[in-house]
Amino acid sequence: MRETPLSNCEREFLLLAIAHKKRIDGRQVYDYRRLKISFGVDRGCCHVEMGHTRVMAQISCEVTPPKQARPTDGVIFLNLEMSPMASPSFEPGRLSEYGVELNRILERCIKESRCVDTESLCIMAGEKVWTIRVDIHVLNHEGNIVDCASIAAIAALSHFRRPDVTVSGEDITIHAPEDREPVPLSVHHLPVCVTFAFFDQGKYLLVDPTEKEEKVMDGKMVIGMNKHREICTLQMTGNMLLLKDQVLRCSNIAVVKVAEITEIIQRALEQDSKARSSGKKFGFAESLQKDKVTINEMDEMVVDVKDAVDQAREIIQNGEKNAVSEVADKVNMKVTLKGPGTGQIGEGGPSTWDVDEEDEEEMHPAAAGRLTGQQLRGTAPVEPVVLSGDSEEEDTVTLLSEHLYTEKLSVTKLATEGINLSSAIKLKSKKNKSLKSGHTPKKKRTERTS
Amino acid sequence: MSATDLSRLRPMTCEQSHLTRPDGSASLHQGNTSVLVAVYGPGEVKMNKEIIDKSTVEVMYKPKTGLPGCAEKFQERILRNTCETIIATTLHPRTSIDIIIQEMQNSGSLLACCINAACLALMDAAVSMKCLVAAVTCVIDSEGEKILDPTDKQESEAIASFVFAFDNRDFNVITVHSKGSYTNEQLQSCLVTCREASVSIFQFYRDLVTKMVEKNL
Numbered sequence: 001m002r003e004t005p006l007s008n009c010e011r012e013f014l015l016l017a018i019a020h021k022k023r024i025d026g027r028q029v030y031d032y033r034r035l036k037i038s039f040g041v042d043r044g045c046c047h048v049e050m051g052h053t054r055v056m057a058q059i060s061c062e063v064t065p066p067k068q069a070r071p072t073d074g075v076i077f078l079n080l081e082m083s084p085m086a087s088p089s090f091e092p093g094r095l096s097e098y099g100v101e102l103n104r105i106l107e108r109c110i111k112e113s114r115c116v117d118t119e120s121l122c123i124m125a126g127e128k129v130w131t132i133r134v135d136i137h138v139l140n141h142e143g144n145i146v147d148c149a150s151i152a153a154i155a156a157l158s159h160f161r162r163p164d165v166t167v168s169g170e171d172i173t174i175h176a177p178e179d180r181e182p183v184p185l186s187v188h189h190l191p192v193c194v195t196f197a198f199f200d201q202g203k204y205l206l207v208d209p210t211e212k213e214e215k216v217m218d219g220k221m222v223i224g225m226n227k228h229r230e231i232c233t234l235q236m237t238g239n240m241l242l243l244k245d246q247v248l249r250c251s252n253i254a255v256v257k258v259a260e261i262t263e264i265i266q267r268a269l270e271q272d273s274k275a276r277s278s279g280k281k282f283g284f285a286e287s288l289q290k291d292k293v294t295i296n297e298m299d300e301m302v303v304d305v306k307d308a309v310d311q312a313r314e315i316i317q318n319g320e321k322n323a324v325s326e327v328a329d330k331v332n333m334k335v336t337l338k339g340p341g342t343g344q345i346g347e348g349g350p351s352t353w354d355v356d357e358e359d360e361e362e363m364h365p366a367a368a369g370r371l372t373g374q375q376l377r378g379t380a381p382v383e384p385v386v387l388s389g390d391s392e393e394e395d396t397v398t399l400l401s402e403h404l405y406t407e408k409l410s411v412t413k414l415a416t417e418g419i420n421l422s423s424a425i426k427l428k429s430k431k432n433k434s435l436k437s438g439h440t441p442k443k444k445r446t447e448r449t450s
Numbered sequence: 451m452s453a454t455d456l457s458r459l460r461p462m463t464c465e466q467s468h469l470t471r472p473d474g475s476a477s478l479h480q481g482n483t484s485v486l487v488a489v490y491g492p493g494e495v496k497m498n499k500e501i502i503d504k505s506t507v508e509v510m511y512k513p514k515t516g517l518p519g520c521a522e523k524f525q526e527r528i529l530r531n532t533c534e535t536i537i538a539t540t541l542h543p544r545t546s547i548d549i550i551i552q553e554m555q556n557s558g559s560l561l562a563c564c565i566n567a568a569c570l571a572l573m574d575a576a577v578s579m580k581c582l583v584a585a586v587t588c589v590i591d592s593e594g595e596k597i598l599d600p601t602d603k604q605e606s607e608a609i610a611s612f613v614f615a616f617d618n619r620d621f622n623v624i625t626v627h628s629k630g631s632y633t634n635e636q637l638q639s640c641l642v643t644c645r646e647a648s649v650s651i652f653q654f655y656r657d658l659v660t661k662m663v664e665k666n667l
Contacts, residue, residue: 001494040554040555041482045554045555047554052469056552060516081512083512083550084510084550085469085472085486085488085552087471088471088493092510135514135515135516139469139552140471140472283484283555284479284555285463285482285484294468294662295464295465295466296464296654296657297461297462297464298462299461300459300460301458301459301647302457303458303459303598303647304457307642308596308639308642309639311639311642312639312641312642315642316634
């Protein structure tokens with residue numbers, strides 16, 4: 001589906017408002033939207049809401065052989081799914097250019113910053129390592145997918161527990177979660193992306209743009225940073241030129257924002273682990289605000305099933321009574337054997353493909369013609385092919401049956417020169433062997449056609 | 451465990467209209483199983499998928515991990531058949547109604563949860579429907595006991611499992627999906643049990659809509 005394009009008056013209004021340092025949703029220029037992080041019942045499942053933008057991340061692990069170039073390192077695989085749920089313009093299947101760009105930014109931020117220690121994912125050097133798969137689904141696109149996705153990914157990675165492994169010599173035992181407590185991944189630091197949107201050739205700057213602001217921006221810059229003030233990734237896109245001190249200003253803003261966001265992530269992780277250890281309920285259902293009008297809850301419902309078995313028996317008995325009379329009509333089903341492995345029940349009907357009456361008549365004389373033509377060579381009543389005379393480039397040649405037969409004989413001669421069928425044919429001729437190999441099949445063939 | 455203990459539907463929570471881009475959205479949590487559904491439509495349809503007298507119903511099911519494969523396509527097919535039955539497609543010819551389902555957590559009876567969530571999302575998108583649909587899962591364990599709305603552990607140990615979807619006018623069966631081998635009697639008694647259970651689910655839908663449109667909270 002196509003999404004509604006942004007109208008010119010909306011565009012002008014947005015740009016004018018930004019020039020006056022005002023944003024449509026009432027935020028300040030450097031403010032982030034409300035951030036809410038919740039975890040699911042499965043380990044490694046995280047749902048992040050930044051304003052109305054929603055992203056869900058899920059981590060899974062698998063034992064695989066390592067990459068050739070790095071036999072002692074585990075593998076981290078990141079996949080960003082731009083679900084068609086998020087925006088009507090997202091098509092299922094192949095990622096658009098925008099999707100590829102976001103995927104690459106996230107890969108650089110999470111994989112190449114080495115926030116997860118890949119050496120600890122090795123089980124047996126050169127043979128078996130853990131592959132950690134990060135699946136990020138965008139659920140609602142209201143701007144700034146990159147930041148939301150990076151928060152979801154890193155929170156999910158910190159939340160995830162992989163099965164415990166013991167290696168004794170050549171034996172590897174992967175313990176089920178019931179036997180031994182799963183082990184967390186070793187996450188060194190939490191890199192978070194911060195997006196800056198630029199307007200009017202870098203004159204105005206907004207942090208955390210909404211979807212409408214993204215549509216009117218000149219360009220954007222994404223800085224991936226952790227709370228130790230280390231920049232993990234930096235990317236600038238769009239048709240604009242930035243001054244050096246603007247880039248420095250942005251990174252200073254990013255330091256403050258990343259510190260706040262990292263706090264929120266750690267608080268959410270702590271809350272979840274407290275809920276799990278104290279036996280309270282956790283998961284997505286628990287994190288909903290129950291007093292909203294659009295939410296409804298229903299406790300466990302008991303279903304009365306005392307009469308179920310009796311009712312079922314009644315239905316079957318009634319059904320059988322009706323079915324007996326029907327079956328009696330179908331007794332004439334005989335199976336006739338047509339040959340080994342082929343049985344036939346009933347007779348087939350006439351062809352149900354739509355054949356017009358006039359076409360049928362044309363077909364029949366033509367078919368009859370083909371059969372007789374083979375017997376009376378030369379007097380073939382096969383209708384000549386009529387091509388429309390519109391084609392100026394092609395030369396149309398109509399092949400009559402005489403041409404076909406002379407051609408055919410010479411073709412068979414050429415084809416069978418290499419084939420020695422003398423062993424299959426029991427002729428006692430003492431002629432040249434070459435003639436024999438070429439002659440007898442031809443003879444056989446003409447016999448068949450006559 | 452007596453027979454009555456196992457005839458219980460897990461607690462359900464639902465939220466509607468929480469996604470801003472789709473025309474309708476619903477997230478349904480049955481016990482620990484969570485599903486999020488978004489509906490776009492009736493809207494523009496691709497030329498090759500256009501039907502001249504009906505609306506094209508398209509279902510996209512997205513699993514949580516990995517890329518969608520054949521099992522997902524099969525689920526999409528079941529959901530599409532169910533939704534095509536209940537949506538009044540002849541009212542919107544040459545349009546498309548897209549239903550996108552995202553699995554958030556699978557703790558058993560996922561297909562039934564998807565069908566229920568899809569119905570809630572279609573309600574939220576105000577798509578014209580002939581009737582509502584409620585789906586219930588029922589499994590038969592190794593002792594021959596029926597278990598309603600099973601968890602994933604109960605589902606994996608079951609001998610046979612059924613998903614029945616009913617409409618809310620005459621309680622006719624819209625969809626049946628079964629796995630495993632079972633007797634005719636078992637099938638019929640599970641059907642009757644699930645029909646009873648669907649009554650409570652329809653009541654849940656009613657309460658949800660009443661809450662939304664009531665003046666006094």
